[in-house]
């Protein structure tokens with residue numbers, strides 16, 4: 295079964311984030327679009343019946359990609375066929391609160407070594423879902439320290455003391471290798487390139503993974519954490535302008551066929567998000 299969860303963000307989430315990014319109030323957006331303020335507030339509560347023309351007016355007023363906003367609003371956001379990768383990538387989506395969080399396991403085709411990206415909050419659930427044929431991870435990359443993504447690290451280290459842990463910042467009591475913008479390492483037989491992407495949190499990394507001989511131009515995966523989702527951006531708990539700038543920067547640096555593996559929701563590609571993501575177009 296392909297991994298095909300719903301989008302992480304609905305239209306209401308996108309409008310709420312975009313209103314904040316633009317520094318507008320719902321009343322100002324209503325005045326700019328001619329759409330009643332109550333309908334805008336209803337949409338933020340996931341009740342909406344906008345026409346395509348109204349969705350376009352909202353997109354223009356908020357500086358969003360019109361095609362992407364209409365697609366989300368009509369429940370038709372396109373997701374691409376993922377290009378083949380030169381290594382196996384497994385998605386383990388685990389429940390967290392009312393939603394789900396993604397962790398990923400990449401397996402090196404030559405050595406069978408594995409690399410884990412984010413731990414979710416519960417190692418027992420992670421390993422209950424761990425594909426049986428896969429070796430235990432040689433290392434874990436953390437996109438950020440939020441509990442849904444990294445809360446399981448302590449339990450994981452109890453099971454695997456000495457596990458190599460890469461993170462965007464140090465944490466008292468945990469031995470981690472803090473990496474940031476421009477750092478490159480060979481880990482578990484993969485080439486890992488680090489982009490520092492504050493916005494969701496002050497300390498947040500995204501990681502590009504390829505085989506060691508590959509450059510950024512070769513087939514690879516971007517683990518985007520809570521920077522970027524299919525069809526949306528993460529919540530900006532640090533700074534929305536920085537988050538949007540960082541998402542645009544990273545997507546602009548990578549080749550279109552790069553697979554994006556986000557912290558929530560379905561996988562996508564750089565080409566797809568450049569074309570349709572409401573916040574990137």
Ligand SMILES: [Fe+2]
Pocket residue numbers: 395440442443520557558
């Ligand atoms: Fe998250």
